[in-house]
Every structure is written in structure tokens, then in C-alpha cells.
Amino acid sequence: MPTLRFYNTLTNWKEDFHPLIPGEVRMYTCGPTVHDFAHIGNFRAYLFEDLLRRTLKYLGFRVIQVMNLTDVDDKTIRKSQAKSMTLRDYTAIYKEAFFQDLDALRIERAEVYPAATDHVPEMVELIRRLVEKGHTYEADGSIYFRISSFPEYGKLSNIRADELRAGVRVDADEYEKEDVRDFALWKAWTPEDGEVYWETALGKGRPGWHIECSAMAARYLGTHFDIHTGGVDNIFPHHENEIAQSVCGFGTKFANYWLHNAHLVVNGEKMSKSLGNFYTLRDVTSAGFSPRVVRYFLLSAHYRQPLNLVYDPRAGVTESLDAARSALGRLDEFRVKLTELGRRSAAGDLQSREVSDLLDKAEEALVAALANDLDVSGALGAVFTLVKEGNRLLASGEMTPTDAVAVNDKLQRWDRVLGVVEPEAETGVDAERIEALIRERNEARQAKNFARADEIRQQLLREGIVLQDSPTGTRWKKE
RNA sequence: GGCGGCGUAGCCAAGUGGCCUAAGGCGAAGGUCUGCAAAACCUUUAUUCACCGGUUCAAAUCCGGUCGCCGCCUCCA
Missing domain, CATH: 1.10.730 (Isoleucyl-tRNA Synthetase; Domain 1)
Incomplete structure (x- = not known):
């Protein structure tokens, strides 16, 4: 077996791969935010992860893959409210659609698909640890991670505080942060959140976006595991923040290998709704x-x-x-x-x-x-x-x-x-009828009645069925 | 401005020090086969890897520079 090598964003180098436990690979893959149908660019990421897990299995590894489903964030809350639906009912629609698309694209199922809203206790526990260890501060009931408490911050993305583009917006409602890179671990409830909140030891509110991945990865893979993947856009800040939370909270290393996929572009441009080049699988x-x-x-x-x-x-x-x-x-x-x-x-x-x-x-x-x-x-x-x-x-x-x-x-x-070799099952095609017509056509050909033979070819062609004669017989396929 | 990725045939895209006078797919041209039609097969389609220097016996591949493209820089895979 040749040496397995991966390009690790952490080191910007193609490295030999060695799992923590011989023969077994534990990987965490950032999944969808279920507030809309995923577009085909999103699926490029999931397909890359599918290829990764299939390759590992092909090479003989046992794979344990976790993919999160983010079912609570600002956008999701807003959209569910606009539809007058509960968060759970609203996200259920897109969770189901997501799995339908995965199946259609022959993407193998991960071992676990934890939803953020089912793991609030784990997140609260991790935040509590961070508070205890002095990595946080509170402002208006929300809890923030203090970047300056983690000297290694920025190692993955190579972004330093003084290099952040000056003058770029700092959200007005986040003025209370000490450093622009500080991020929310816990967001205190505000009236705009409506019915979406959890009553916890941290108060009434909801988790920040980054904490779910740290908490759920630890729950299902352990605090130190092999591979973490996602799109390049996640390198900063999401993955950087995950590292900070996990390393500071658990006191262990986090993922050994970080693999990031590049984006799908459409006609050389980024896919976006405003450009009108936004396509779902549907x-x-x-x-x-x-x-x-x-x-x-x-x-x-x-x-x-x-x-x-x-x-x-x-x-x-x-x-x-x-x-x-x-x-x-x-x-x-x-x-x-x-x-x-x-x-x-x-x-x-x-x-x-x-x-x-x-x-x-x-x-x-x-x-x-x-x-x-x-x-x-x-x-x-x-x-x-x-x-x-x-x-x-x-x-x-x-x-x-x-x-x-x-x-x-x-x-x-x-x-x-x-996962591309097997043809798609033909649907809406009456194979027996087609084969009967092929037999009739071949009899006509034997009798040199080519007019009838061509007639049958044309008839089937109108139905999208293409005939191919060969020395071993006539084949047909749907176009 | 900072960080990261990239520039290989008409198009898509591998290859990252010698087996490269550069995989594979799509497209195109000619031929074989064929009642028709297709498929398949054969041949052709980059002496060259954005450009300029350098290192080396040897570079598309390493180093430096120039030009161009893309992404990220707070919640977008």
C-alpha cells in the first residue's frame, strides 16, 4: 500500500497520514446549516468528504465520521419566524431534503449526525470549563471567548490581530467585545429570539455558532481526534475558534489533520443568489x-x-x-x-x-x-x-x-x-415492450424489410430510446 | 493591506526534481467497420507547462521577481 498523504492546512504541507489509533480514523466534518436547500457548491464539500471516507475505507481503515447539523443560528431563527413555524418544524424540512440529496448523490452516511439543538448541555458544560479556566468574559449576559488568553490563536489561518483589515465593520451590537476577534460562546436571550432559548446554568439564551462543533466532536470522537474537514471559508474564523475552545476547554490537542476543500465557481464567478447562478441539486x-x-x-x-x-x-x-x-x-x-x-x-x-x-x-x-x-x-x-x-x-x-x-x-x-460506475436505475421505461419491438425489428432486418426496421428505430427514438446494433445483438439505452 | 490557493492543449484537468519529446475526459479532423444509425477501434490535435531570472548533470516540478485570476479577513462548503 502506498503512503497515504494529505495536505494539512495546519502546517501548509502535504504530510504522511498516521491515525492516533492504528487502523482507525476519527473525523469531524462541518455539515449544513439547515435553513434552506443546500446548493451544489455545498455538495462539493460533502462529496469531498465522501471521497475521503470511501478512500480511507478502501485502504482498510475503520472510519468514524461525525457531521453536525446546525439547526439554530440567527438566520435560521429569523426564517422560521417569518414562516410562523417552530424552529424544530422549520429545520425538519431542510434536514429531510438534505438527506434526500445525499442519497441521490450516493454520499455514504456518516456514523453520527448530531444536531446542535440536541447538545446544548454538552455546550454549556464546555463553556463552564472555559469560564472556570479564565478564558471568557461576560457582557450584557452574553459570554465571549477572550482571544488574548490563547497565545496559539491564529495558527491555522495565520491571521494576526494587527493584520485584520482596518476599518472593516465591527457589528454595532457587538461593540462590547474587547478584541474584534473575540467571539460569542453564549448569547443572552433578546426579544428578537422569540421562543428560541434554553434556560441553563449560564442563564437564558442560546449557544454561539462555534461551540457546537467543539462540544459534539468531543462527545462522539473524543477531545483529540484525527481529521477535521470543511470548506476553505471555514478556516477563519470558525475552525480557528473551534481549536481555541477545545484546546482551552479540554486541555488536549484537537484535530491532527485539517483538510479544506476549495469552492465550486460558476462560469468563473462565485455562486450567489444575487448573480443568479445559484443552483440546487433539484x-x-x-x-x-x-x-x-x-x-x-x-x-x-x-x-x-x-x-x-x-x-x-x-x-x-x-x-x-x-x-x-x-x-x-x-x-x-x-x-x-x-x-x-x-x-x-x-x-x-x-x-x-x-x-x-x-x-x-x-x-x-x-x-x-x-x-x-x-x-x-x-x-x-x-x-x-x-x-x-x-x-x-x-x-x-x-x-x-x-x-x-x-x-x-x-x-x-x-x-x-x-460511486459513479453503477448506472442509474431506469424509471418509467417498459423494458419488455422495448425488447419485443427490438425482436420485431430484427426479424424485419432479417427479411430485408429495412423500412419497417427504421420505423421502429424512429418510434423508439421519439421516446428517447436509442438502439445500437452489434454483432452480438441489439442494445438499447435511454438518452 | 494581510493570509491562502492558482495560472499546463479549443475547453475541463492530472503530473510538484530524471520513466514528461506532459495522464485522463470533452470537443474537433481523417480512416476502419456498418442496410441505416450508433458505438468501438486506429491516426492526428502542448518539443511545451503565464512571463523573466537563478539553483542543478537534469525543472512544468525547487528558489527569487513580475504579471494575471480566485478565495478568506466574524458566523458562506
Whole structure:
């Protein structure tokens, strides 16, 4: 097995990975704030984390992943109030939608999805520890973390107090903070919070945003664990603050490796509602692209590289997703041929030397790429090199039925880490009727009645069914 | 202004000291095959890695500088 290496934001270096407990990886991944549908840029982050956990498992590690659900913050409170709903009812809608999207995108479930509102006692306990150790101060009933009490503050992001851009707004209602980087651990209740509050030892109020991750990570992973991930935008202040809270509160180290994914950009611009280039998974699937195509696209570039989605459906521009769909189509065609040939294999048949060498080399290339800081482009390169070589052997007749089974098995095995090989289940298609029409067409072709044959081809084409004749029979697929 | 990332073919995108006269995908051109149509296969599509210096026997890869792009700088993955 090649050495597994990750780029660690903490050290700005690609490092060899060594988990705290051999063979086991504990990771915390920042999850969604459930006040709206997640957009496909958000899913790039969750897909990166999915690739990370699948890669670790593929390489033989046991993985314990925790992803938080942030179901209380200013925005969420405001939006639920606007709908006259309780916080719980309101966030339930988006929690459900989030899990539907995860399933559609074939994102493996984490081991635990703790919701912030279910862990207030743990947060209160951590804040209490921070108060005891003198890392906090109180102002108007709210409790703030005092940055100056933690000399290591800024190590992750390399941001120093004197480097913060001068003149940038300091929220008017936070004038009482001693340092602009100080942040709220506990927010005292205000009338705008309405029904949203907890009566605790700290008073009536609600937790600050950062504290949930420190508290829930400790609860499910321990205070010192292996990997923490999130989008680059979280480096400062969120992750910096998590480190401060956890290290000061628990007195242990926090995460050993920090991995951050770059953003998805759309036509070279940041995705935002105001620019009108803001897309949810629902938007893209209703434009005719399957979640599998979206998964392939979002996964295809290295996670630390900004990924550009060339997409403007109103102008008919769908380049990126078209390319992804074509590439998957090529893979699907290959697998159909392998399956057809594989059916003729018999027990005791030998695999050819050439194919087994090809598979060994491909496996080596795939694993080496993934172990190198999740170089998924390199891994897909290995997949398509196998497709290309395999097609060559198929065309020249050098591939035996047993070889075909072996190649197909290999692709299926790889799908455990890639999650893009299996085609989407066809829905709304009457396969028996189509096959009956294909039989009729082939009889017509035998009888040289090509007019009838073409008629059937056209009829099916109107339904979006494409026929492909081959020496071994006629295949069909939905376009 | 500070911090971080990045600039590789028409487009997307790997490769971070020698196997690179640079993977893979999309697109394009020619050919083989084919009742039609497609797929597949073969060939072609970067002697070059933003630019300029330097280190080295050897650089897309390391160092310095220049130009350009993106992100973060208080709650956005």
C-alpha cells in the first residue's frame, strides 16, 4: 500500500497520514446549516468528504465520521419566524431534503449526525470549563471567548490581530467585545429570539455558532481526534475558534489533520443568489442531468482546486455536465460489452496474462492517486485508461469471457470508492415492450424489410430510446 | 493591506526534481467497420507547462521577481 498523504492546512504541507489509533480514523466534518436547500457548491464539500471516507475505507481503515447539523443560528431563527413555524418544524424540512440529496448523490452516511439543538448541555458544560479556566468574559449576559488568553490563536489561518483589515465593520451590537476577534460562546436571550432559548446554568439564551462543533466532536470522537474537514471559508474564523475552545476547554490537542476543500465557481464567478447562478441539486436534475452526472462532475477535480462549472441553462450552455455525461456514457457502453461477453464465461476458464497485468497496473495507479492527497483526477485517469485498453482488447478479440468478468468486477470494486460506475436505475421505461419491438425489428432486418426496421428505430427514438446494433445483438439505452 | 490557493492543449484537468519529446475526459479532423444509425477501434490535435531570472548533470516540478485570476479577513462548503 502506498503512503497515504494529505495536505494539512495546519502546517501548509502535504504530510504522511498516521491515525492516533492504528487502523482507525476519527473525523469531524462541518455539515449544513439547515435553513434552506443546500446548493451544489455545498455538495462539493460533502462529496469531498465522501471521497475521503470511501478512500480511507478502501485502504482498510475503520472510519468514524461525525457531521453536525446546525439547526439554530440567527438566520435560521429569523426564517422560521417569518414562516410562523417552530424552529424544530422549520429545520425538519431542510434536514429531510438534505438527506434526500445525499442519497441521490450516493454520499455514504456518516456514523453520527448530531444536531446542535440536541447538545446544548454538552455546550454549556464546555463553556463552564472555559469560564472556570479564565478564558471568557461576560457582557450584557452574553459570554465571549477572550482571544488574548490563547497565545496559539491564529495558527491555522495565520491571521494576526494587527493584520485584520482596518476599518472593516465591527457589528454595532457587538461593540462590547474587547478584541474584534473575540467571539460569542453564549448569547443572552433578546426579544428578537422569540421562543428560541434554553434556560441553563449560564442563564437564558442560546449557544454561539462555534461551540457546537467543539462540544459534539468531543462527545462522539473524543477531545483529540484525527481529521477535521470543511470548506476553505471555514478556516477563519470558525475552525480557528473551534481549536481555541477545545484546546482551552479540554486541555488536549484537537484535530491532527485539517483538510479544506476549495469552492465550486460558476462560469468563473462565485455562486450567489444575487448573480443568479445559484443552483440546487433539484435545479440541475430538473434540467435533465442525473444526480450521478452531478456527482461525477463535482468529484472530477482535485478537492483543493477551485472547480469551474460552465453552466448557464437559460443560454443553453451546459458544457460541464454534458462532458460528464458523455464520459459516463463511454464507461456504460464499455460495461455493457463486458457483461455481454462475460455471460459466455464458463467455470475453469483462465484469465489471460495480459488482462491480469492490465488490472494490476490499473489498481496500482488508482490507489497511488487516491493515496496522494485524494488525487481523484488521477484515479479517473486510471479508470479510463482501463476502458481504453479494455476496448482495444475487445475490438481485437483478445479478451476472453473470463477476462470480461474480471474487468467488470474490478470496475465494480472501484465503485466502492468512486460511486459513479453503477448506472442509474431506469424509471418509467417498459423494458419488455422495448425488447419485443427490438425482436420485431430484427426479424424485419432479417427479411430485408429495412423500412419497417427504421420505423421502429424512429418510434423508439421519439421516446428517447436509442438502439445500437452489434454483432452480438441489439442494445438499447435511454438518452 | 494581510493570509491562502492558482495560472499546463479549443475547453475541463492530472503530473510538484530524471520513466514528461506532459495522464485522463470533452470537443474537433481523417480512416476502419456498418442496410441505416450508433458505438468501438486506429491516426492526428502542448518539443511545451503565464512571463523573466537563478539553483542543478537534469525543472512544468525547487528558489527569487513580475504579471494575471480566485478565495478568506466574524458566523458562506
